[in-house]
Amino acid sequence: MKLKVDRITKQYKNKIAVDRISFELTEGVTGLLGANGAGKTTLMRMMSGILTPTSGEITADGIPVNSEEYRAILGYLPQDFGYYPEFTAREFVKYIAALKGIEKKRARKKTEELLELVGLTESAGKKIKTFSGGMKQRVGIAQALVNDPKILILDEPTAGLDPKERVRFRNLIADISKDTVVLFSTHIVSDIEHIASNVLMMRDGQLIHEGEWNGKQGDLEQFYMEEFK
Amino acid sequence: MASDYKDLLNEAFSAPAPKGKDAFLKNIRPREVSLFAMIWQQAAYIRVTAWLLAALVVGVAIAGAVLKLESAQNAVTMLMPFTAAVAVIESNRSRRCGMSELETATRFSLRSVVLARMTLLGAAALIVLLIAAPVISAVTCEGAVFTAVRMVIPYLLTMSISLPIERSSLGRKTDLSSLAVASVVAFVIYYVSNFGGAAFTGYLQVIGRWGVLIALGLLALTAAQQWKTINKSEELA
Numbered sequence: 001m002k003l004k005v006d007r008i009t010k011q012y013k014n015k016i017a018v019d020r021i022s023f024e025l026t027e028g029v030t031g032l033l034g035a036n037g038a039g040k041t042t043l044m045r046m047m048s049g050i051l052t053p054t055s056g057e058i059t060a061d062g063i064p065v066n067s068e069e070y071r072a073i074l075g076y077l078p079q080d081f082g083y084y085p086e087f088t089a090r091e092f093v094k095y096i097a098a099l100k101g102i103e104k105k106r107a108r109k110k111t112e113e114l115l116e117l118v119g120l121t122e123s124a125g126k127k128i129k130t131f132s133g134g135m136k137q138r139v140g141i142a143q144a145l146v147n148d149p150k151i152l153i154l155d156e157p158t159a160g161l162d163p164k165e166r167v168r169f170r171n172l173i174a175d176i177s178k179d180t181v182v183l184f185s186t187h188i189v190s191d192i193e194h195i196a197s198n199v200l201m202m203r204d205g206q207l208i209h210e211g212e213w214n215g216k217q218g219d220l221e222q223f224y225m226e227e228f229k
Numbered sequence: 230m231a232s233d234y235k236d237l238l239n240e241a242f243s244a245p246a247p248k249g250k251d252a253f254l255k256n257i258r259p260r261e262v263s264l265f266a267m268i269w270q271q272a273a274y275i276r277v278t279a280w281l282l283a284a285l286v287v288g289v290a291i292a293g294a295v296l297k298l299e300s301a302q303n304a305v306t307m308l309m310p311f312t313a314a315v316a317v318i319e320s321n322r323s324r325r326c327g328m329s330e331l332e333t334a335t336r337f338s339l340r341s342v343v344l345a346r347m348t349l350l351g352a353a354a355l356i357v358l359l360i361a362a363p364v365i366s367a368v369t370c371e372g373a374v375f376t377a378v379r380m381v382i383p384y385l386l387t388m389s390i391s392l393p394i395e396r397s398s399l400g401r402k403t404d405l406s407s408l409a410v411a412s413v414v415a416f417v418i419y420y421v422s423n424f425g426g427a428a429f430t431g432y433l434q435v436i437g438r439w440g441v442l443i444a445l446g447l448l449a450l451t452a453a454q455q456w457k458t459i460n461k462s463e464e465l466a
Contacts, residue, residue: 048334050463068336076334082327084274098270099335099342101262143331 001061001150002026003047003181008056010042010205017042019205020056029177031192032185033224034202040185041079043202044155047183048076060151060181072101075149077140079156083128089115089139090124096143107146114142117172119165133160141169145176152176154184158191170195189221203227267337271345276322279315283353286312290361294368302365302376303422307415309380312357313387314411316350318404320458321395325404333463343462347455354384378440383418385447387411392454396461 003025010018018039034040045051047058049065058065060073083092090111097107115124118138123131128139137160144152154173158166166188173182174195183200186192192199193213199220201209208227213220286308293301320343323329333339362377369376391407394400400407421429436443 045330049338050330050333068338071334071338072336074334076331078330078334080327081331084322084326084328086276095274096331096335099332099337101260101336103260147336 001181003060003151003183004058005043005047006057006059008043008046008058009054010039010046010051011054016205018046018053021202021205021207022056023200023207023210025181025183025198027177027179027181028197029173029182029184029195030198030200031196032183032200032202033187033189033192034185038202039205040202041155042205044153044183044185045078047151048074048153050076070151072147073150075144075147075152077144077154077157079159081140083136083139085127085129087128088125089120089128089131089135089142092128092139093143093146097146100147102147110146110148111142114145117145118142119168134162134165137161138165141172150180152180152182152184154182156186157184158186158188166191189224193220201227262337267341268345268348271342272349275319275346275349279312279319279350280353282308282312282315283357286357287360290364294364297368299369302369302379303418305361305365306380306383306422307418309384310387310411310414310418311408312354313384314391314407316347316354317388317391317395317407319350320346320455321400322346324401324462329462339462340459343459347459375437375440378436378444381444382436382440382447383414385444385451387414389447389450389454390414392451392458396458 005021005023005025008018008021009016021043032040032044042051046053047065049071052066060070063070063073084095087095093111093114094107097111098104102110112121112124115121118141120135120138120142123135128136131139137157141154141157144154152173157173158169161169170191173184176182177195184191184196197212199209199211199213200207201224209223286305289301289304289308292298293304323332323339323342329339332342358377358380362380363373365380366373366376387407387410391400391410394406394410421432425432
């Protein structure tokens with residue numbers, strides 16, 4: 001699968017949030033780094049079909065981002081997400097499965113598998129409103145994976161996770177990325193160092209780095225701190 | 230005996246681990262889902278309050294017919310704005326609960342979700358009308374169409390006022406705006422029918438003469454507002 005972002009721009013009244021960005025992603029993990037307001041969330045929202053770009057194109061193997069076919073292969077975790085107050089973790093994941101057109105029996109099975117994977121089997125029947133931030137984030141991760149996505153876009157997925165959960169999450173993403181295009185944004189450079197084979201760095205709506213990061217280029221954290229100080 | 234052999238064979242020759250199973254499963258095209266199936270699926274996610282309110286309207290109409298209470302007509306007419314308010318609140322629930330972004334990124338998208346909820350609640354209101362209007366008209370001896378028009382005007386009026394308010398910044402903050410509109414409409418019905426005197430008689434004459442046209446006008450206005458809400462639902466995600 002080739003996810004192609006071609007000269008994407010998003011302009012609000014007098015602000016350019018994303019400025020003519022182009023890149024291509026294939027299977028594997030790509031980390032997206034950038035300070036607050038760099039345009040990471042806007043870019044991810046456009047890649048998830050939530051925001052319409054002012055100009056440019058996003059396609060996955062030629063399938064346009066605004067099509068049902070694209071959304072059918074997409075898994076998305078927003079930075080902040082809500083839930084219907086009466087929902088339990090199980091109901092939440094099943095609801096998203098239904099919206100993704102997954103047949104009931106398979107959705108039930110997949111929901112249980114994913115809740116086990118994110119360590120929420122025992123809390124599956126409890127209301128999400130009683131959950132801690134980390135538990136909510138794990139429910140979010142489960143819903144993003146419910147349709148076995150070919151494209152997985154995760155906006156700050158490690159926010160709110162404790163160190164043990166973060167390690168578990170990294171392993172999970174590393175495993176999924178073998179046959180999935182994964183893009184995830186974070187402020188935590190070590191998350192990217194551990195699992196991302198490809199790094200995108202944004203500043204003021206523009207890409208300032210794109211490609212692999214290896215030892216020869218120096219310390220990623222140091223580069224990041226210098227660029228965003 | 231045969232099952233023993235089967236068990237022995239299973240033990241001796243275990244099935245190999247699947248190779249590339251996940252990749253294969255991902256390449257299967259997602260199944261087709263009809264619009265009807267999508268709409269029906271949303272019925273389970275509409276709060277029970279909405280269905281109970283519709284049932285209450287029918288219940289009051291039937292009770293009024295059984296007990297031969299003419300006041301049942303006013304009670305039903307006053308309940309209709311609240312069924313409209315609840316329908317508007319349900320249609321905007323995704324945004325209020327912060328689910329818009331997630332629902333927009335799913336296969337069917339938020340627009341389809343909002344359309345499905347509006348369709349279901351609109352169908353419920355129509356069923357209420359089709360049951361309650363003839364039942365009440367049997368007691369009041371007024372025509373079923375006249376009774377239906379009297380019931381539907383407050384419903385459509387509440388909807389056409391509440392929908393734009395719900396899309397505004399005020400409506401995004403609170404559930405109460407639609408309920409406030411419904412309360413005002415219900416209070417006006419109560420006041421005019423109990424203390425309106427000549428005004429009430431005049432209103433009934435207007436309904437008798439122009440009621441169907443007024444209802445159709447409000448229906449067109451409501452449909453236009455619903456269309457705007459559906460189209461703007463993803464802008465607000």
